[in-house]
Amino acid sequence: MPAKYLVHTSPAANRFEPITKSGIIAWEEGCLKCAVCVKKRCVYKVYEKRGLNPRQMIDSIDNLCMNCLRCVQGCPRELIHKSISPEYAAMGDDYWSPDIISKIWYQAQTGKIPVSGAGYPGPFSGPGFDSMWTDMSEIVRPTRDGIHGREYISTAVDLGGTEGALCFGEDGLVSGPEIRLLDIPLPILLRMPVSRKISPNIISGWAVAAKRLGTFLAVGAEEMVAAPESCRPFLMPILDGEVACPEGVRVVESTFSAEKDANSFKSGNDARFVCLRLPMNTGIEERVLAAARAGFSIIHIEASPNGSFLDDPGKTMKDGIRAVHLGLVEAGIRDSVTIIVSGGIAMAEHVPKSLICGADAVFVDLALLVALECRLCGRCDMDLPCPVEMDKAPPPWVAKRVVNLIGAWHNQLLEIMGAMGIRDARRMRGEAGRAMFFEELDKSTFQDLGRREEGCEIE
Amino acid sequence: MSLDWVPVVAVFYCKNVPGGGEEERHAIEKRYKGSARLYPIPCSGRLDAIHLLKALEEFADGAYVVTCPHGSCRYFEGNSWAAKRLETVRRLIESIGLEGARVGMVAESSEEPIDLSILTGEFINSISKIGPSPVLKS
Ligand code: SF4
Numbered sequence: 001m002p003a004k005y006l007v008h009t010s011p012a013a014n015r016f017e018p019i020t021k022s023g024i025i026a027w028e029e030g031c032l033k034c035a036v037c038v039k040k041r042c043v044y045k046v047y048e049k050r051g052l053n054p055r056q057m058i059d060s061i062d063n064l065c066m067n068c069l070r071c072v073q074g075c076p077r078e079l080i081h082k083s084i085s086p087e088y089a090a091m092g093d094d095y096w097s098p099d100i101i102s103k104i105w106y107q108a109q110t111g112k113i114p115v116s117g118a119g120y121p122g123p124f125s126g127p128g129f130d131s132m133w134t135d136m137s138e139i140v141r142p143t144r145d146g147i148h149g150r151e152y153i154s155t156a157v158d159l160g161g162t163e164g165a166l167c168f169g170e171d172g173l174v175s176g177p178e179i180r181l182l183d184i185p186l187p188i189l190l191r192m193p194v195s196r197k198i199s200p201n202i203i204s205g206w207a208v209a210a211k212r213l214g215t216f217l218a219v220g221a222e223e224m225v226a227a228p229e230s231c232r233p234f235l236m237p238i239l240d241g242e243v244a245c246p247e248g249v250r251v252v253e254s255t256f257s258a259e260k261d262a263n264s265f266k267s268g269n270d271a272r273f274v275c276l277r278l279p280m281n282t283g284i285e286e287r288v289l290a291a292a293r294a295g296f297s298i299i300h301i302e303a304s305p306n307g308s309f310l311d312d313p314g315k316t317m318k319d320g321i322r323a324v325h326l327g328l329v330e331a332g333i334r335d336s337v338t339i340i341v342s343g344g345i346a347m348a349e350h351v352p353k354s355l356i357c358g359a360d361a362v363f364v365d366l367a368l369l370v371a372l373e374c375r376l377c378g379r380c381d382m383d384l385p386c387p388v389e390m391d392k393a394p395p396p397w398v399a400k401r402v403v404n405l406i407g408a409w410h411n412q413l414l415e416i417m418g419a420m421g422i423r424d425a426r427r428m429r430g431e432a433g434r435a436m437f438f439e440e441l442d443k444s445t446f447q448d449l450g451r452r453e454e455g456c457e458i459e
Numbered sequence: 460m461s462l463d464w465v466p467v468v469a470v471f472y473c474k475n476v477p478g479g480g481e482e483e484r485h486a487i488e489k490r491y492k493g494s495a496r497l498y499p500i501p502c503s504g505r506l507d508a509i510h511l512l513k514a515l516e517e518f519a520d521g522a523y524v525v526t527c528p529h530g531s532c533r534y535f536e537g538n539s540w541a542a543k544r545l546e547t548v549r550r551l552i553e554s555i556g557l558e559g560a561r562v563g564m565v566a567e568s569s570e571e572p573i574d575l576s577i578l579t580g581e582f583i584n585s586i587s588k589i590g591p592s593p594v595l596k597s
């Protein structure tokens with residue numbers, strides 16, 4: 001059994017004050033000058049420590065406040081209010097919500113799992129991954145050593161394909177083509193968000209993080225020069241167009257059409273793996289089948305950043321992955337190909353959910369920027385100054401923040417696997433029977449309502 | 460006045476004023492380049508004298524506040540209190556020899572609201588007339 005995989009995290013302070021959800025509105029006018037003001041009774045001494053960050057114009061009362069609302073409720077003249085901060089509400093979009101962004105910040109800063117308190121206040125179900133629930137039946141059986149202790153749960157996955165059956169020669173030994181796999185210790189690969197301009201500092205930090213985590217960083221062939229030489233084996237250059245394949249890498253990503261086969265790309269090349277990128281468009285399951293039959297053993301399916309099909313925002317990547325997986329299973333070639341999905345992986349839970357739907361691993365892209373305090377405000381696209389001076393982020397800090405985020409996600413993956421009673425991430429692939437899907441439950445429970453059986457009408 | 464001086468104004472505005480959305484904010488910053496620094500606040504009553512003073516001390520030649528129309532504050536009296544605080548700041552900066560017009564407040568009117576973008580342009584114009592802040596020179 002390989003050694004237990006651990007991600008070593010350590011706190012990496014924010015470079016800027018984070019934007020908090022709510023702000024305090026407190027005024028002096030009308031104050032009764034009570035003998036003991038509620039402000040003095042704040043257990044976190046928020047008002048006593050009040051200060052202003054003039055660079056960002058962020059008032060420390062917003063960041064220090066723990067939202068117990070004691071002061072709001074206690075002031076007899078109701079002079080203290082709490083209100084949602086407009087800057088917070090403006091972050092990201094409907095999918096990359098301010099809540100998701102601020103949780104990523106927290107995980108990148110601390111390397112810890114965010115805890116939201118007792119109960120779940122959110123909606124019962126939502127679109128995409130929010131409409132599925134994983135089976136947590138094993139949660140009633142805490143193991144003696146705990147999943148973070150001595151109990152062994154493997155999150156390792158293989159990249160590459162295996163043969164459908166073993167062949168034996170006359171001598172009784174296994175014959176046939178050699179099976180080659182790349183082993184990564186967790187089903188998460190890093191990926192540079194290609195739609196954005198990323199500074200060399202950040203690429204370098206991400207490459208170091210990929211090396212520390214033992215996974216890969218998919219990076220543009222031009223940008224990869226910024227990565228330290230020692231990180232080369234952990235890079236996956238994206239070769240769009242006729243770019244020469246860089247030396248020292250184990251796997252490359254390409255956008256070859258599925259009609260060509262993998263061997264023609266390698267053209268007597270070396271033992272490098274090729275990952276084929278296909279857009280998640282309508283009919284993706286057929287294209288994946290064709291590519292798998294043409295010999296591609298690693299296929300990356302790219303969905304939109306909002307977790308939907310690229311050509312149809314109404315279809316979610318969750319359904320796309322399930323269709324691809326089932327297509328391959330029906331064709332009897334599921335094990336000859338590794339499916340990696342990207343786009344819309346914004347929360348730790350999206351990793352196991354993608355696996356349950358049928359992916360082997362996921363690419364994390366935009367979340368890598370958010371880990372560096374990005375607010376997804378889109379100002380950089382408009383040539384406005386970046387509020388967090390992204391270009392100045394030092395590489396060691398970048399690496400630490402990304403390792404922290406992935407470390408926290410890895411721990412959450414362990415939690416979910418432990419609760420599901422699954423001890424190997426490879427076993428999780430396509431385990432749709434261990435999850436519940438809202439659409440299916442809705443249909444099976446309510447479909448018959450309002451339907452009249454023949455002959456059962458009430459007279 | 461040095462020729463390469465670019466006036467910088469800090470505009471604190473209540474998020475409920477017309478043109479106070481995030482997209483409009485980007486458009487305004489793009490239009491006035493580095494001259495406009497915009498800070499949306501949940502309510503103008505949130506504004507403290509310290510916000511304006513710090514802005515004047517750190518980077519701004521002028522600091523302005525845009526509030527909701529009188530009587531329509533979501534928190535009842537936030538905008539009237541903002542006005543009082545602004546007067547305090549004006550007295551303070553005048554006592555140290557700065558022009559009182561470096562700070563100001565505009566209450567939107569419910570009948571004829573003026574877009575934040577236009578107001579920002581007016582603030583920059585008035586600061587251009589007054590000239591660079593002596594505080595920032597040092
Ligand atoms: S809400 Fe609670 S933590 Fe926040 S300032 Fe008031 S008393 Fe302090």
Ligand code: SF4
Pocket residue numbers: 373374375376377378379380381385386387388389390
């Ligand atoms: S401007 Fe900065 S914070 Fe905003 S989206 Fe771009 S990188 Fe992220």
